[in-house]
Amino acid sequence: MEQQPTADPRGAIETVFRIESPRIIAGVTRIVRDVGIAEELAQDALVAALEQWPRDGVPDNPGAWLMATAKHRAIDLVRRRERYARKLEEVGRDLSLSTPHHVDEPADPDAIDDDLLRLVFTACHPVLSAEARIALTLRLLGGLTTPEIARAYLAPEPTIAQRIVRAKRTLATRGVAFEVPYGPEREARLGSVLEVIYLIFNEGYAATAGDDLLRPALCEDALRLARVLAELMPKESEVHGLVALLELQSSRAAARTGPSGEPVLLKDQNRSRWNRLLIRRGFAALARANAVSTGVPGPYALQAAIAACHAQAYAYEDTDWHQIATLYGLLVTRSPSPVIELNRAVAVSMADGPEPALAIVDTLATEPALRDYHLLPSVRGDLLARLGRTAEARAEFERAALLARNARERALLEERAVGLDRPAAEGPAGTAAVRCGRAGPRSGGQ
Template identity: 65%
Template sequence: MPHRADASTDARDDARRTVEAVWRIESGRLVAGLARWTGDVGLAEELAQDALVAALEQWPAEGVPRNAGAWLTAVAKRRAIDGWRRRERLDERYAALARDLADEQGSDDPAVAVEEEIDDDLLRLVFVACHPVLAQGGRVALTLKLLGGLTTEEIARAFLVPTSTIAQRIVRAKRTLSAAKVPFAVPARSEYPERLSSVLEVVYLIFNEGYSATAGDDWMRPDLCREALRLGRVLAELTPREPEVHGLVALMEFQASRIGARTTRDGEPILLQDQDRTRWDRLLIGRGVAALERADRLVAGTGRGPYALQAAIAACHATAPSADRTDWEEIVALYGALAELRPSAVIELNRAVALSMAYGPEAALDVVDRLVIDGALSSYHLLPSVRADLMFRLGRLPEARTEFERAAAMTGNARERDLLLARAAECGE
């Protein structure tokens, strides 16, 4: 008997894990389809959650259906119909929706649910979740919730904030979308560039938070990188003619290829020049090269966009056989082109680093000192960090130590703080 109980428990656990895996894959499509049918993103997510609860209740006992996504869709639709029918007064729109959905169902068997135009629905949902009317934090949280299938608790853990904070952002975002009457639609062609820019910004922000965590005890959060890369790949399939989408995907592929070499087994950071390049993921590098080539073909000689330029910089690192054989002169030129498109102090700081590697630290120090005087990066810890490294290479150790300590005091990441303090200690030696 104990053995039978153990087997039953194992089966339930397997079914639950399957439910969670299916949800992570199908939730974006499910919510997207429901949002198109109902015209309400918040209601769509509630219905999808109801379907998830039903799966958690039924699949352990009845087994996982052959077409799990269709099963979830059918159950969610049925819940929508039942809910509208229970209303004392149905407005004409909901009454018509209920009739249409009931006719479409045709059968009580969820396995025979009709396949829908998934790609169009997903693209609509991407633009809604990343709508500029939302605050950046709301866009990020809603995107991970609706498109990534992450729970509120998972998002909160990833960004090291209380679960209640993420929950409030999501609720506020839904209310804002509803109040602004944001349509569940791909934007008009005239609005497309601005709206797509917002989408790409959200995806890259998620990736960057995973690649270089701004706070906490971990140098990286690879799960966030993987989630952003997955979203980027989906977006590239949905918008195959958009070069900047492929540029962003290429950039993330190149950056992600180094994740396994960026820390020791204990989680200590390893700087780029010290990384074991045999640990870089060659498959991801190959995918990055292909995505960048795709972006270049689409611009047809008119010039790369900002994400494609950043991807080209990352490609210089990813394809260099060793740190000392990196084409730093090319990287300087690429940062110059990027600065023309997107002038910013951060890009200028990155260009200074490339200058120091191509032409020596003295060549970069003037650029960095101008940034110090300008004050735009006064709260950015990497400015004193870069300046400290230049001072160190020039043999000005007391100044280097002061700058490393200043940078350590400014960062919110514990691993990075330890690294900077260790560099400061080297200056004392």
């Protein structure tokens, strides 16, 4: 099919690259064995697209075009290093040598999955600090910018930038293998791998910045990686707990946004649109997590249990908020975090009323990690509104809107501030955006 030039393909290029960059980086890392160089080659492919697509038109399969372009540049680099013959033999089985202008088929999905998982384990190597592992993986697999990672992880931007640069340098100088390890070494990296998969899903489930609330491709990648990991490590309770959490959260996707992409709060969602297959898969994964657990459930299993409480309620009014508040109490004990405590306050507000919840939220006002976290004033504004303290509530919603980086969330918060002049709705309409864990999927409101 002949390609037609596009008037302004820059938006298409940026969108495709954001979606495809994790796969491209993973595929190129297999060739060059250096994640830093792989990221540079992926950027080179983006530059080539910016130069050629405005002139020649957007290809029928833009993701495959970018992948092929990056891989060909990787081969050129290997040739220049005088290792072409050996490297070509290693990658010959899965590398298409067709030119990027005539790519008709995408890469093998199974091979993509393997490469993504290898990239996760490589970026989570113990030679890196825990913070560096998370920042690097979010950059490479989540496709997040440095400001977005800083926002999601509640850290200064220069700190995140330094972590990413040092992490790539360390992996290169230490010669870390591009592989999924086995035995004790795999188990040693498991905690970091679970966390980055979790955070990648979260960025897709509730985008930190931009015009769209959802980034479905990130959710799909994270869920696929979690499922693969569960097959590799069937006796690890927390792996199954993470799978359960992501399955249950994914089940709500179709109901979480309206026709124009606007957020639909949990109490207003059409639950007939929740995906019952994903709910059943989530329940099954949670049962497996409990079956292989050797003690108190871990943080992911507890969050999955919270999500299961929502999934079991066929109507919002049927939600067992007392059970959810209890589970959050256990979660904050297992994994202390001001964000989890904020989630617990939301559940307490529904179980016992806004007054005790406000007391919890007020204790979080001085937490440095929540200083610029828009969901803190959002929750506080809702609680104040329910207590009839309208002027204070409006100020909190306005502050939350100023802090929000996502356009959809900002619009929702602005509407909440304006809507205080209308009759108040029942329930925590403004608490939709609370995230579980350090920065995890939302359970309390969406």
